[in-house]
Amino acid sequence: xxRSPLQLKPVSPRLRARAIAKARVLAIAGLAxxxxxxxxxxxxxxxxxxxxxxxxxxxxxxxxTTVMANGAEYYFTIVMPEQAGAGLGRVEIQQTTGSDxxxxxxxxxxxxxxxxxxxxxAAIAVEASFDEKRREFSILFPNxxxxxxxxxxxxxxxxxxSFAGIxxxxxxxxxAGPNPxxxxxxxxxxxxxxxxxx
Numbered sequence: 001x002x003r004s005p006l007q008l009k010p011v012s013p014r015l016r017a018r019a020i021a022k023a024r025v026l027a028i029a030g031l032a033x034x035x036x037x038x039x040x041x042x043x044x045x046x047x048x049x050x051x052x053x054x055x056x057x058x059x060x061x062x063x064x065t066t067v068m069a070n071g072a073e074y075y076f077t078i079v080m081p082e083q084a085g086a087g088l089g090r091v092e093i094q095q096t097t098g099s100d101x102x103x104x105x106x107x108x109x110x111x112x113x114x115x116x117x118x119x120x121x122a123a124i125a126v127e128a129s130f131d132e133k134r135r136e137f138s139i140l141f142p143n144x145x146x147x148x149x150x151x152x153x154x155x156x157x158x159x160x161x162s163f164a165g166i167x168x169x170x171x172x173x174x175x176a177g178p179n180p181x182x183x184x185x186x187x188x189x190x191x192x193x194x195x196x197x198x
Contacts, residue, residue: 049177052085058171060188061117066195069160075117076171076188077152080145087144089176091153095135096187097168100161105130109156110139114149124151144176164194 057079064072080088095101110128115121127140137155145151161167169188174180 048179048181049086049175050181051173051175051183053081053083054183055080055084055088055173055185058186058188059116060169060190062190064160065191066193067160067164068162070158072157072160074155074157074169074188074190075152076155076169077116077150078171078173078185079150080147082148084147084175086175086177087146088141088149088151088173089144089180090141090174090182091137091139092170092172092174092182093137093139093153093155093188094170094172095167096170097166098161099163099165100167101135103161104158105137106156106158107137110137110154112139112141112151112153114145114151116150116152120152126153141176161192164192166191 055078059075059077061075061077062072064070076091076093078088078091107128107130110126112124112126113120113122114124124145125142127142129138130136131138139153167190169190171185171188172182173185174182
């Protein structure tokens with residue numbers, strides 16, 4: 001007894017399209033899962049180092065907000081993305097607006113730590129310098145904080161500015177690596193008020 005050949009029904013175009021779409025979704029999901037398992041590295045182009053994903057989250061705090069107040073500390077908190085691809089090698093903080101361009105800083109009291117103000121974790125070693133003419137700090141991290149960590153840089157003025165108003169500081173982050181290229185993190189906005197004389 002001979003068997004009749006197996007007859008395959010033609011697949012409708014709609015079912016074929018669904019099968020192709022499902023296969024694409026599964027392929028994309030597989031690539032996404034694989035990318036999560038592989039560590040990202042800093043991008044190096046022509047001998048220069050870039051973040052894979054630059055830090056973009058910046059928070060500023062100052063708990064002393066009146067003119068000439070002593071004991072103020074300026075807290076700049078940067079969240080390093082998990083996908084940064086490199087540690088935080090250096091931070092530059094530059095005053096860009098304000099009525100007082102001469103209020104002094106205690107540069108040797110600059111510091112940094114992991115975490116946020118009032119939720120401080122481990123201290124981080126820094127090497128700080130200040131260009132008075134440019135009103136710009138350079139904070140170098142000998143042991144760069146890692147991707148995924150939250151870093152707070154603290155600057156210590158001798159006193160707050162002598163004039164009330166809005167002061168802004170531009171913050172740039174540089175990856176750890178040869179010839180790092182800085183990325184703008186954001187602007188910190190500080191309001192300074194006159195002393196209430198009532």
